[in-house]
Amino acid sequence: MTKKERKKAIIIFSIIALVFMIGSIIAGGGSGEEESVQVVMRDAVLHDVNKVSLFGIKDVNPALISGFIVSGIMIIFALICRLFVIPRFKLVPGKFQLVLETVVGMFSNMAKENSHINRFLGAYIFAAGSYIFTGTLFELLGVQAITTNGNAISLPAPLADINGAIMMGCLSYLVIMSGGIIGNGIKGIGKTLKDFSLPISMSFRLFGALLSGALVTELVYYFSSMSYGVPVIVGVLFTLLHALIQAYVLTMLTSLFYGEVSEKVVKPPKEKKKRRKKRVTVVKETA
Amino acid sequence: MTGLPLNIDWQQILLHLFNFTILFGALYILLYKPVKNFMDKREAHYADMDSRAEKALADAESSKASYEEKERNLDEEIRERKSSLTKEIDAERERRLEAARGEAEKIISNARGEADREKKEIIESAQKEITEMVTDAMEKLTLEQSASDAFDQFLDAAEEASK
Numbered sequence: 001m002t003k004k005e006r007k008k009a010i011i012i013f014s015i016i017a018l019v020f021m022i023g024s025i026i027a028g029g030g031s032g033e034e035e036s037v038q039v040v041m042r043d044a045v046l047h048d049v050n051k052v053s054l055f056g057i058k059d060v061n062p063a064l065i066s067g068f069i070v071s072g073i074m075i076i077f078a079l080i081c082r083l084f085v086i087p088r089f090k091l092v093p094g095k096f097q098l099v100l101e102t103v104v105g106m107f108s109n110m111a112k113e114n115s116h117i118n119r120f121l122g123a124y125i126f127a128a129g130s131y132i133f134t135g136t137l138f139e140l141l142g143v144q145a146i147t148t149n150g151n152a153i154s155l156p157a158p159l160a161d162i163n164g165a166i167m168m169g170c171l172s173y174l175v176i177m178s179g180g181i182i183g184n185g186i187k188g189i190g191k192t193l194k195d196f197s198l199p200i201s202m203s204f205r206l207f208g209a210l211l212s213g214a215l216v217t218e219l220v221y222y223f224s225s226m227s228y229g230v231p232v233i234v235g236v237l238f239t240l241l242h243a244l245i246q247a248y249v250l251t252m253l254t255s256l257f258y259g260e261v262s263e264k265v266v267k268p269p270k271e272k273k274k275r276r277k278k279r280v281t282v283v284k285e286t287a
Numbered sequence: 288m289t290g291l292p293l294n295i296d297w298q299q300i301l302l303h304l305f306n307f308t309i310l311f312g313a314l315y316i317l318l319y320k321p322v323k324n325f326m327d328k329r330e331a332h333y334a335d336m337d338s339r340a341e342k343a344l345a346d347a348e349s350s351k352a353s354y355e356e357k358e359r360n361l362d363e364e365i366r367e368r369k370s371s372l373t374k375e376i377d378a379e380r381e382r383r384l385e386a387a388r389g390e391a392e393k394i395i396s397n398a399r400g401e402a403d404r405e406k407k408e409i410i411e412s413a414q415k416e417i418t419e420m421v422t423d424a425m426e427k428l429t430l431e432q433s434a435s436d437a438f439d440q441f442l443d444a445a446e447e448a449s450k
Contacts, residue, residue: 075313122319123314123315163295167307
């Protein structure tokens with residue numbers, strides 16, 4: 001592409017963007033914003049206004065639908081990989097093989113580094129990390145759903161819903177507890193119960209982090225004047241960043257606590273014997 | 288169930304759990320396990336290659352050491368073999384010289400015997416010839432002497448008569 005062609009392309013692109021901006025400003029004032037920003041924010045936190053019908057059985061939060069869609073996408077992706085990519089794996093990996101191996105290897109090594117019982121832990125943090133990452137990026141797609149009120153909404157990240165975050169936090173806590181049981185039996189349960197605040201902190205950390213991202217994005221999109229240029233940073237970069245950070249934080253915390261509770265307790269030698277020995281040595285020295 | 292704060296709904300939590308459980312199972316079976324197995328197999332393959340290479344290296348090192356040891360001993364061995372061969376060659380040369388000397392002496396003694404014999408034969412034949420010649424000469428001389436004596440007597444008588 002020559003310099004002239006590049007200039008031409010930039011000018012055309014700018015004109016198109018400008019036309020869309022002017023159009024949206026003109027159109028935006030009249031019909032689009034039925035809800036106030038307070039209502040939108042409140043609904044993003046509580047999901048009490050906009051519900052989506054789950055096959056007509058129950059009205060659920062839109063994040064649950066997001067969860068199903070994300071799971072479906074991930075399962076189809078995994079199936080395609082299993083059928084067409086993994087059988088063609090080579091000793092010297094290609095680009096895609098390298099990506100898959102890096103992701104699996106990263107979680108597997110994280111589990112190995114933190115616990116000696118790591119087979120299940122590796123698989124769990126792989127699934128959890130992939131789900132959090134993909135789920136968070138899912139909100140970028142802006143998949144539309146119709147609420148029970150008849151409004152069209154953009155589906156949020158599955159874990160931006162308190163119910164999804166509680167599920168992930170509590171399940172991670174149960175996985176940590178299972179590590180304690182495998183490593184130390186009943187004592188392992190005791191060790192895990194000492195950190196009783198863990199499920200709450202894990203759940204709400206995840207919920208808070210994802211929700212804050214969603215709220216900022218929601219706020220930015222709410223005002224049409226901010227819908228140009230700003231979403232590139234707020235929408236894409238923030239989402240990408242907190243997708244990575246939250247996936248890393250939850251998997252790291254889970255594997256750390258799992259390693260801690262599954263570590264075998266070594267009984268310290270009894271105090272009495274030590275004291276007796278000390279006494280004997282003191283007596284000898286004085287004699 | 289609606290009384291909980293933040294719109295927490297146990298049914299939805301369980302639905303999320305159900306969703307994630309299925310995802311976990313699918314990801315484990317379809318992606319994590321096969322990729323991990325492949326990586327473990329490759330690791331084992333390279334570990335095996337590494338151990339084989341190390342073994343081959345150790346073998347090569349021991350071979351090198353043994354060859355160096357052999358090389359060190361080679362000069363000594365060559366010297367020993369050389370001296371033993373020299374000794375053998377000397378002995379063989381001596382043996383052959385002795386044999387040649389014996390042969391030469393034999394040849395010389397035979398030649399001497401032959402020469403003596405021939406000399407004897409020559410002498411004998413010469414003596415015989417001489418004898419025969421002397422005999423013939425004596426015979427001739429005898430005959431010639433008687434004739435010449437008569438002639439001389441005649442000549443002497445003739446001279447005396449002339450005087």
